[in-house]
Amino acid sequence: MGVAIRKTKAELGLADLYQGARRYLPGGEEITAVRAAAFDRFDAVGLPHRRVEAWRYTDLRTQMKEAKRLASLPDDAAKTKAREASNLFAGAGFRKLVIVDGAFVPELSDLADLEPGLTIQPMADALAADQPLLLQRLGPVVPDDDPALALNTALAANGVVILVAPGTALSRPIHVAFVTTNWVATSMFTRSQVNIGAGASATLVESHQGPDGTEYQVNTALQLVVGDEARIDHVKVVTEGNGALHISSLLANIGARATFNQLGFVAGGSLVRNQLFVHIAGEGTVADIRGGSLLAGAQHADTTLAIEHAAENCQSRETFKAVVGDTARAVFQGKITVSPGAQKTDAKMMSRALLLSDEAEADSKPELEIFADDVQCGHGTTTGAIDDELLFYLMARGIPPDEAKALLIQAFIGEIIEGAANESVRAALTEAMLGWLGRRE
Amino acid sequence: MTALLEIKGLHAEIAGGRKIIQGLDLTVNKGEIHAIMGPNGAGKSTLSYVLAGKPGYEITAGEVYLNGEDLLAMEANERAAKGVFLAFQYPLEIPGVATLTFLRAAFNAQRKARGEEELSSPDLIKRVREIAKTLNIDAEMLKRPLNVGFSGGEKKRNETLQMALLQPSLCVLDETDSGLDIDALKVVANGVNALRSGERGMIVITHYQRLLDYIVPDIVHVFAAGRIVRTGGADLARELEATGYGQYQSEAA
Ligand SMILES: Nc1ncnc2c1ncn2[C@@H]1O[C@H](COP(=O)(O)OP(=O)(O)O)[C@@H](O)[C@H]1O
Numbered sequence: 004m005g006v007a008i009r010k011t012k013a014e015l016g017l018a019d020l021y022q023g024a025r026r027y028l029p030g031g032e033e034i035t036a037v038r039a040a041a042f043d044r045f046d047a048v049g050l051p052h053r054r055v056e057a058w059r060y061t062d063l064r065t066q067m068k069e070a071k072r073l074a075s076l077p078d079d080a081a082k083t084k085a086r087e088a089s090n091l092f093a094g095a096g097f098r099k100l101v102i103v104d105g106a107f108v109p110e111l112s113d114l115a116d117l118e119p120g121l122t123i124q125p126m127a128d129a130l131a132a133d134q135p136l137l138l139q140r141l142g143p144v145v146p147d148d149d150p151a152l153a154l155n156t157a158l159a160a161n162g163v164v165i166l167v168a169p170g171t172a173l174s175r176p177i178h179v180a181f182v183t184t185n186w187v188a189t190s191m192f193t194r195s196q197v198n199i200g201a202g203a204s205a206t207l208v209e210s211h212q213g214p215d216g217t218e219y220q221v222n223t224a225l226q227l228v229v230g231d232e233a234r235i236d237h238v239k240v241v242t243e244g245n246g247a248l249h250i251s252s253l254l255a256n257i258g259a260r261a262t263f264n265q266l267g268f269v270a271g272g273s274l275v276r277n278q279l280f281v282h283i284a285g286e287g288t289v290a291d292i293r294g295g296s297l298l299a300g301a302q303h304a305d306t307t308l309a310i311e312h313a314a315e316n317c318q319s320r321e322t323f324k325a326v327v328g329d330t331a332r333a334v335f336q337g338k339i340t341v342s343p344g345a346q347k348t349d350a351k352m353m354s355r356a357l358l359l360s361d362e363a364e365a366d367s368k369p370e371l372e373i374f375a376d377d378v379q380c381g382h383g384t385t386t387g388a389i390d391d392e393l394l395f396y397l398m399a400r401g402i403p404p405d406e407a408k409a410l411l412i413q414a415f416i417g418e419i420i421e422g423a424a425n426e427s428v429r430a431a432l433t434e435a436m437l438g439w440l441g442r443r444e
Numbered sequence: 445m446t447a448l449l450e451i452k453g454l455h456a457e458i459a460g461g462r463k464i465i466q467g468l469d470l471t472v473n474k475g476e477i478h479a480i481m482g483p484n485g486a487g488k489s490t491l492s493y494v495l496a497g498k499p500g501y502e503i504t505a506g507e508v509y510l511n512g513e514d515l516l517a518m519e520a521n522e523r524a525a526k527g528v529f530l531a532f533q534y535p536l537e538i539p540g541v542a543t544l545t546f547l548r549a550a551f552n553a554q555r556k557a558r559g560e561e562e563l564s565s566p567d568l569i570k571r572v573r574e575i576a577k578t579l580n581i582d583a584e585m586l587k588r589p590l591n592v593g594f595s596g597g598e599k600k601r602n603e604t605l606q607m608a609l610l611q612p613s614l615c616v617l618d619e620t621d622s623g624l625d626i627d628a629l630k631v632v633a634n635g636v637n638a639l640r641s642g643e644r645g646m647i648v649i650t651h652y653q654r655l656l657d658y659i660v661p662d663i664v665h666v667f668a669a670g671r672i673v674r675t676g677g678a679d680l681a682r683e684l685e686a687t688g689y690g691q692y693q694s695e696a697a
Pocket residue numbers: 458464482483484485486487488489490491
């Protein structure tokens with residue numbers, strides 16, 4: 004329908020951001036054109052709202068009141084704050100790359116002794132050079148018209164490009180730490196690209212954190228290309244400050260006989276939207292996609308997954324759990340599409356929510372869209388409170404009710420954490436979980 | 445001398461107003477083992493839950509004292525710290541909580557509640573392992589999530605392990621023999637007998653006399669329709685085995 008909707012203050016603000024920044028944003032002629040087209044796509048539809056099916060539970064048009072000004076490049080004070088920021092993965096020996104207020108900061112990053120086959124570059128440099136591998140569409144599951152992604156394409160200023168050459172087994176995990184330091188609310192658009200060459204393997208951890216009490220805005224995207232017979236273990240941890248708006252898009256394109264392990268963990272932020280677009284392009288690939296959210300106060304966290312099985316003989320498991328306290332709200336939307344010809348697909352999706360209060364809410368919308376006949380696909384959803392019988396069993400052994408509940412919450416979310424193959428990652432996620440439980444007391 | 449447990453004129457009902465315990469009097473002194481025998485549905489498990497502090501029961505009359513303290517005023521965890529232990533008829537499975545983690549949490553919570561020092565993990569593990577050995581529980585089982593995938597016998601041995609670790613002053617064993625073959629029964633009974641002491645009292649709830657061949661009680665009560673209808677010595681159990689509960693059910697009705 005051609006009904007003109009009056010633009011919101013936030014939409015007008017975003018247009019101002021783009022108009023003001025477009026001449027300075029990194030990119031040659033091609034990238035600049037891609038940005039302009041992306042902004043036009045956003046501008047045509049505006050911020051997503053509840054009548055947009057993919058965003059029906061997260062009405063950004065209502066919830067995003069205004070666009071914050073773009074973060075300026077980090078000064079020495081910001082870099083110091085970032086250096087001193089807490090690090091869940093400290094001591095794990097990971098190669099740490101640091102993005103401060105949206106900018107890649109080489110002097111805070113560990114760029115020494117890169118393993119043979121590993122290339123790391125600031126995204127701003129890659130954009131300036133118009134590298135063709137960037138900003139291209141990945142596969143049919145990535146919706147051209149997703150407004151959040153379009154905004155990211157239009158405004159992404161920096162991020163990181165990581166290339167792992169074919170056959171390279173990267174034993175040292177890479178940790179990309181996104182740290183917001185500003186006490187004044189700003190917005191940050193980051194875009195990263197990770198290519199895991201054929202037969203290569205890597206563990207990639209992303210963390211996103213920032214100060215409490217500031218309504219900063221993060222829009223981050225990661226393009227992930229996983230070659231044939233490659234393996235990626237990707238973990239994303241969100242411990243943003245309690246005022247943060249965090250929107251993230253993962254665009255993964257996976258080859259044949261590959262292993263794709265993806266784990267998302269949310270224990271912070273005010274409004275979080277994690278969108279995962281996963282395209283399995285080659286046969287015989289195994290994907291394990293998990294998510295855990297720990298929500299309290301008035302938090303809202305939306306995980307929206309679209310996975311397309313476009314090739315035969317692939318297996319995927321999607322497991323999502325949310326612990327929801329106070330008046331918080333957890334949203335899970337999961338869609339599995341099996342393309343024509345993707346026979347012997349074996350896909351199972353499960354989402355569970357544990358509600359800790361009467362006012363907590365969980366919405367779950369699983370969908371299967373199957374165009375092949377010889378497949379095994381299923382999904383399930385459960386929502387419930389803490390089991391009184393289990394609680395009594397623990398209390399009957401002397402464990403006080405709060406501690407007993409914490410144990411049951413840990414047990415519930417533990418299944419997600421156990422999915423991480425790396426022990427240091429499991430320890431870090433456990434620490435994030437305990438931190439969350441500690442803040443509730 | 446104060447009794448270990450004193451139940452006076454207890455009446456309890458479940459949500460909806462159905463009366464289950466209807467005028468129960470029972471005194472257990474330190475060092476005594478009381479057996480409570482009765483037909484299915486008599487309210488035996490309900491009694492054990494009321495003693496342990498499970499929510500969902502309304503106490504409409506009566507009093508319960510543990511060493512002179514008002515037990516009914518305490519939460520389940522407080523009762524446990526004061527020494528009440530219920531060995532469940534159906535121990536629950538808790539996925540995601542390793543048995544050892546659970547034991548450590550329970551042990552240290554009780555110590556903390558009593559103002560005692562917590563035990564370090566290595567010391568606790570050592571203590572658990574020693575007890576586990578006497579109950580034929582292998583170390584692997586302690587790492588598994590609590591009771592998940594355990595056989596009936598394993599669950600009951602695990603209950604006995606918890607009891608031995610926590611050293612309660614009042615043990616309430618609800619149908620500890622159900623689901624056990626004779627070998628498992630002997631292992632569990634040995635574990636329970638090892639806890640017999642002049643400082644401890646036990647209530648052994650059972651439907652069958654068999655268990656009482658292995659855990660020999662000092663006093664046997666017949667429990668029907670929510671109260672004790674007869675009390676006698678260990679030989680009463682054998683008599684019941686021969687005659688059944690028929691007469692008591694009609695008597696109570
Ligand atoms: N939570 C409950 N809800 C409804 N009925 C119950 C509940 N607990 C016990 N009952 C009923 O109360 C009666 C006593 O049960 P229970 O104490 O389990 O008996 P016993 O252990 O002697 O077999 C039974 O008729 C049982 O069905």
